[in-house]
Amino acid sequence: xxxxxxxxxxxSCSYLRADxxxxxxxxxxxxxxxAALPILxxxxxxxxxxxxGDLLWAIKNLCTMDIRATEDHGIMEIGHRRDNRPVRVDTxxxxxxxxxxxxxxxxxxxxxxxxxxxxxxKAIMQYFMKHYIxxxxxxxxx
Amino acid sequence: xxxxxxxxxxxSCSYLRADxxxxxxxxxxxxxxxAALPILxxxxxxxxxxxxGDLLWAIKNLCTMDIRATEDHGIMEIGHRRDNRPVRVDTxxxxxxxxxxxxxxxxxxxxxxxxxxxxxxKAIMQYFMKHYIxxxxxxxxx
Numbered sequence: 001x002x003x004x005x006x007x008x009x010x011x012s013c014s015y016l017r018a019d020x021x022x023x024x025x026x027x028x029x030x031x032x033x034x035a036a037l038p039i040l041x042x043x044x045x046x047x048x049x050x051x052x053g054d055l056l057w058a059i060k061n062l063c064t065m066d067i068r069a070t071e072d073h074g075i076m077e078i079g080h081r082r083d084n085r086p087v088r089v090d091t092x093x094x095x096x097x098x099x100x101x102x103x104x105x106x107x108x109x110x111x112x113x114x115x116x117x118x119x120x121x122k123a124i125m126q127y128f129m130k131h132y133i134x135x136x137x138x139x140x141x142x
Numbered sequence: 143x144x145x146x147x148x149x150x151x152x153x154s155c156s157y158l159r160a161d162x163x164x165x166x167x168x169x170x171x172x173x174x175x176x177a178a179l180p181i182l183x184x185x186x187x188x189x190x191x192x193x194x195g196d197l198l199w200a201i202k203n204l205c206t207m208d209i210r211a212t213e214d215h216g217i218m219e220i221g222h223r224r225d226n227r228p229v230r231v232d233t234x235x236x237x238x239x240x241x242x243x244x245x246x247x248x249x250x251x252x253x254x255x256x257x258x259x260x261x262x263x264k265a266i267m268q269y270f271m272k273h274y275i276x277x278x279x280x281x282x283x284x
Contacts, residue, residue, distance in 0.1 A: 003238045004231065006266055007250060009259040022212035022220065026202065035177065035195050038226070038249050038260060039217065046249045046257040049226040050217050053177050053194035056201070058220035060168065065207035070164035075181065075192050078164065078200035084180070084191040089146065094278075096145045097271045101264050104246065107180050107188045108149060115188040117151040118180060121263055122243050124148055128270045129239045136236075 015040050018047050022058065025050055033081075089116060100124055157182050160189050164200065167192055175223075231258060242266055 014032040016025055018041045029037060029052060036051040059065050086107040087099050096119065099106050105118040156174040158167055160183045171179060171194060178193040201207050228249040229241050238261065241248050247260040 001235050003229070003233060003235060003250070003261065006238075006261040006269070007259045008262060008265070010257060013260055015257070016217060018216075018218050020217050022215045022217060023209060025217045026198075026209075026212060030199060030202070035193065036224070036226070036246060038247075038257065040257050044257055045255040046228050046251050048218070048222050049224060049245075049249070050222060051177065051194065051224055052198050053224075054217075054220060054222050056168075056194050056198040057172060057223070058215070059198070059201065059207055059212065060172070062211065062215065065201055067165060067168075069204065070168060070201065073164045073200070073204065074160075075158060075162050075164060075167045075196075076160050076190070078196055080190050080192060080196050081199075082178070082191060082193055082195075084178070086188050087145070091145060093143050093145060094271075094275065096148075097267065097274065101267050101271070103191075104178060105180075107191070108145070109188050113187040115152060115157070115180065115182050115186055117149045118155055119145065119148040120150060121267070123150070125239065125243050125263070125267070127148070128274075129236075129243070132239065132270075133236065 013038065016050055018042070022055060026055060029055070035082075086113075086115075087119075097124065155180065158192055160184070164197060168197060171197070177224075228255075228257075229261075239266070 014034055015038045018039050036049050038046060039048045039050055041047050084103040084107055085099055086109045087096055089108055089110050100121050105120045108117050108119060110116055156176055157180045160181050178191050180188060181190045181192055183189050226245040226249055227241055228251045229238055231250055231252050242263050247262045250259050250261060252258055
């Protein structure tokens, strides 16, 4: 299987330039709606990834923000772009996979909506990877 | 297959409280190292997800930061917590899966390190999901 099967080509990707300022990155990232963007050099080579978190911690640590002002606002007041959709503990595998498709983790709740934990995409992918390797080994033997 | 197989139980999760202030959330999130955390109400029910991006855009839009100061800093000057590891276009499926395990997208480069696109975890999971459904259907027929 060729990995190009899965490719989103450059023409369909959002990305940043290595010489962008933080302000340009803030604006492009807010407009793109993505939580992380690849950074490209002028010659088109890949040189890293910038996340919303990188900008957040840089702004916090460069002291360009008034940290005390954040004490007056609760986290339920501000917008949540991606409230992860929870699944019930008795949901089936197919629903879990569909939900995990669009979010990094899936909160799991019981029948009274009590939070009992999360399922990460990593845990799911680890399972499928083992499965894939086993299938490949079988195909090689046949 | 039971979805509990994949569960990270609450005791091993980082999470926020619904009555946390933005400042508390900033501090917990920076310490946890995660890009998003579930939010729980006092009664233990799940009530949403807060991301680094939610905090970033709230800080930007509440005007508690000096946006002009961000013009003087380039994005390569600030720290990148999670520079996504790229793969070469001729890599094999197993390496792709291993790389995708820990990052939301995998940058793909050619043999001169030129960026040609990305592979998202979503694209990989969609493929495995189709595969899983086909296997289930086969098992049901047998």
